[in-house]
Structures are given as structure tokens and as C-alpha cells.
Amino acid sequence: MSQPVDRHKINPTSLASNRWRGVVKSTGYAVGVVLVVLLVVFGYFNLPGPAPREDVHLGMTFSSRYATDLGLDWREAYRALLEEVGVKKLRIPVYWDLTERSSGERDFSDVDWQLDEAERAGATVILSIGQRVPRWPECHIPAWAKERPESERQEALRSFMKETVERYRDREVITTWQVENEPFLVFFGECPPLDVDFLEQEVSLVKKLDSSRPVLLTDSGELSVWYRAAKRGDQFGTTMYRMIYKGGWGYVTYPIGPNFFRAKERLVRLLTDQDHFSVIELQAEPWASGWVANVPLEEQFITMNERLLEENVTYARRVGFEDIYLWGGEWWYWLKTKKDYPAVWEKGKELFRRYP
Template sequence: MKLKFKSSVLVLLIIFVILFASFIIMLFLRDFSLDNEQKVGVTFSKSYAEYLGLDWQEAYLATIDDLQVKNIRIVAQWDEIEPKFNEYYFWDITWMLDRAYERNVDVILAIGRRTPRWPECHDPEWIKELAPEKVRQEQLLMIKDVVNKYKDKTALKMWQVENEPFLDSFGECEPISLNFLKEEISLVKSLDSRPVLITDSGELSTWIKTGQLGDKFGHTLYREVYNKYIGYFKHVYPPAYYYFKGRLVGLKQRDVIVAELQAEPWVPDGYTLQLDYEKMKQLMSPEKIESNLDYAKRTGASEIYLWGVEWWYWMKTEVDDDSLWNSAKPYFE
């Protein structure tokens, strides 16, 4: 009798393991993509292109002319647009928006104190002597001036307010309060009717705090990252992880964007050129980018913005390796 009982338990356990394994496999294979075509674009940072030693205008034009990118996110860094107190320099952003308009390219403009690219907060030198409350006042004035400057630009389709504002573990930034972020969002919406995008970490956040703040929600998607204790490792989340997390915080599928899809090497200290060429190739290849994009599409996001186009162009022009650049062209057809 005991033997039969043990055998029955063993059979049930095996069945459970098989069913559980099948469920996990189903989650990894499940495609949540929308029936309609998902938009694929890139993020372009002038300052990052310059860090790589590129002519940033040449790199930008190559992105929208040679790659034929039709959706692009650009950045209004505070230290570049207001390098001196109350003295604005808008030429670069205006030039990018105008070139985008000429080519029917849709633009997301990221604004605020914390914007894409390391070290996240790009503070002008002059604010470093100001009290925190005064910094916040100047920050709101800067946002107001940027929105008023560009709200009549046809190529501009969406504002992004701050970048992963509550990811205190990453970047060199002062913490931001939820109330102040809401104040920034309200200011932008009072000045222009375009949708506002709020972003958060795809892997390190629940999205509970950020999911419902904007009209659109964007998250990062990184599959291979670095930890100082264990080195490089891969996330094992299935696409369903992102899909259901969005549903749980009340997000509609059409309002979720992959704002930052890993398509360049993860660098421990944030500076790409600290890696040699062989390490770069080991960490990121055309095959990995294609795999990451296929994975991102299966999360069901309505738009996907690849991260690293400036590096692809650097690889093409500075080290004579055009494999990344050329393999990416079909993504934007």
C-alpha cells in the first residue's frame, strides 16, 4: 500500500513538473505583439556622438538618411541648452527637428534634469552653487522655455519628462520627489497638447509609481548587464514579464513603449570607449541585436527604440566595421 502511495505521489510530482515546465516554456515563447506593425526607432544623443569623437551632425544625418530611421528620440540636455544662467542655446535641437521634419521623421524630445545617457543628470555648472529649491525653480523655467520654443514644431510627436526619474541606484543625480515630477508633467501639459512619456527601468522597477503618470509609458529592456560582485550576467525574464507587469499597473498595450532596447555593450562605468574592440564585439553583435529586437517585439510594446546607433556609426567609420550598421537597415524598412 505504501509503495503504491509513493508511486502515485511520484507520478503526480512528475506531472506537476512537466506542466510547470510547459507553462514556463509557453511564457518564453508567447508572442504578445499587436496585430499592427510595431514602430522601430532609435535614441540619438549629440553629446554621446561627440564623446565617441564623431561629427554629430554627420552621424545624425546618416541615421535618418542611410538607415532611414523614421522614429527618433533626441535629448535636450540642460548643460547644453542653458550653459550659462538664462542664456539659451537652441541651435542644435532646432537643427535636428528641422532635418527630421524634412524627412517625415517623428521625434520624441526628452527634457528635464535627468535625460538619457550617462551620467543621467547633465547639470550646467552654474546650478551647483544654488540651493535645492532654487534649482527646482530654474528647472521648471528651463522646461517651460523648451516647451514654448518647440511646441510649434511639426516633427515633434511627444515629450518625455525626465528619464527613469526614480532609478536612484543608477546615474549621478539628486533624488526627485513624486510631487515635483507631477509638477513638471502638469507644466508641460499646460503648455502643449502633445502626449507626455514617462519612463522607468524594465528590470529594476515594479512600475507602480510611474505607470500612470504620463500619457505613454516607456521602459528599458536589457538582457545582458554587469554587476560589480558577479560580473556580466543575463536576465532570464520571459517577454510575458513585461507584458503582465504593464497590465497589472493598468497600462493599455498601445501605450507601452520600449524606450531603450539594448543594442550596444553594457559598460560597467558607463563609458563605451573603456572597452577594447574585441570586448565590444563579444558583448554586442548583429545577432544579439536581432535577438533583442525579436524579444522586445514579443513583449507587445507598440514602439521600440534601439539604444546605441551612435556606437554603430562609430564602429562603421572609426574601426571600419559596418556589420552592425548594415544589419540594422532592415529594422527600419
């Protein structure tokens, strides 16, 4: 017969120690399960993807601002991309600060010219509008608008977007309106805080003014799950970067394969009505440690050269989206004309001939 336990003889330290060991053991199991799941997911993302898709169409984002910053004649660079490289699908930003330098005084002549040249070359255009459009510092807000309260700035932007759509909605060269660029990537760029309600108002405004064209929203390929952008647009576009410079880490290659993007596409299809996916920004220029024009070519070529350009296009083809817009044609032209290095330009011509 067992003896009754004398509770006064139980060691409180021993009880606490046993409880602590139990907590540690349970935590260890949980961490182990999480690690196994992460390893399985990581392994899936890096399994060999399907064969590269053959029937893709390459396009190009062109920024007059970036070309000018590189010291180029931006019109000359634009024409060369159309005529020499053979670009037939373009994404062109309308820079609010360059178009409306003074409140109410708008000059669309640069955009007019780009659309005219695209039309002449038989190309089509995604027109990117809003305060946040391609190229640094991401948000391109006129100085006069920055000084205004948020409500007044938003009303000024709404007015600018309205005139832009009304001006160009009869131009057949435009296939799609892009409203803002990666609006949910709030930690990147020099921008006001994101106002989701206002973003939805922008989308509604464009659809009301032109119901004949789809509205495209975009998001980061590596740093987002896409859901918030994809559910608000008629079409969705992802960025796609392979190697970047990260301060403190140096040059880093994203450890993800094409299945990473394919899995996100499947998830978004399940959660939304979205059925049109594209690569809207495929890395085709360096992500350098500083302003690219000041970085030695040898360092630039760590993250982009003619070999890496073809590898990136092949990677994007394995993801399987039909349209792939490249990011960096201005840099190709800068290498060719300012640095006497035409190899990347020539590789670009070859790729556009292969995947027009």
C-alpha cells in the same frame, strides 16, 4: 485513570526544544511555499512567448553628447542615421547643461538643427526634457545650477522647461514630450534625490503649456514595477536590456522572457488608466566593463553584435508593444567609421527597412 502531571518534573529544556522545532518546521513550510511560488512565477516568465509582432515600428534615441564623446561628428552621425539607416522615429534629449551654460543665456541651436533635419527626413520626434534625460550621468545639470539651493535650482529648471516647450510646441515634427528619464530609478546615475512633488509639477507645467500632445514617463524594465511612472504619464515607456556587466559578477544575462514585461503591462493596466506602452530603450549597444571606446571589440561583442541586435529586436517584438526605440545608433556609426566594422550598421539598416 491517568496520573496527575507533576509540573516540577517537566524538563524546561525539552519544552524549549519542542517549541524551537515547531518554529523551524513552520518556517520551513513557509520558505517552501515561497520557493514554489517563485519557481512557478519564474517558469511563467520564461515560457515561450507569443509569435513576434510583425507590425512594429522601430525608432532610435540619438544623443549628440554621446556621439561627441565617441569622437564622432555628431551632425554627420545623425544625418547618416536618418538618411542611410532610414530612422523615422526619434527620441532626442534637450541637455540643460549644454543649452544653458550660463544662467539665463540659452542656446537652442543644436536642438533646432536636429528638429529641422528630422522634419526634412520625414521623421517624428519625442523630445525629452528635464534635468534627467538620456545618457550618463543621467542628470545633466549646469554647474551654476548645482551650486544653488534646491528651491532655486528647481525654479531655474522650471523656467528652462517652460521656454523649451513654448519654443517648440508649434513644431509638428514633435509628437510627444518626455518629462524626465526613468525618474524613479533613484539608485542609478548622478542625480539629486528624487522630489516626486516637483516631478508632478513638471508634468503639470508641460500639460498646461501644451495640451495637444501626450506626456511620456519612463521606467526601468527589469528593476521596476512601472506603477509610479505609468500612473503619472499619458504614455509609458520601458527600457529593455538583455545582457549587462555587473561588477563582481561579470557579464550577466537577465533570466527573464517576454512574459515578464507582458505580465507587468497587464498589472499596470489593472491599477492605472494607462493604455499606451512602448519600448523606449532597447539595448542595441554593449554594456561593457568600462568606457566602451576603451574596451576591446571582442569584449564589446559579448553583449552586442549584429546577431544579438536582431535577437533583441525579436525579443522586443514578442513583448508586443508597437513602438520599439533602439539605444546605440551612435555606437553603430562609431564601429563603422572608426573601427571599420560595418556589420552592425548594415544589420540596423536591414531591421529598419523591415520594421519602419
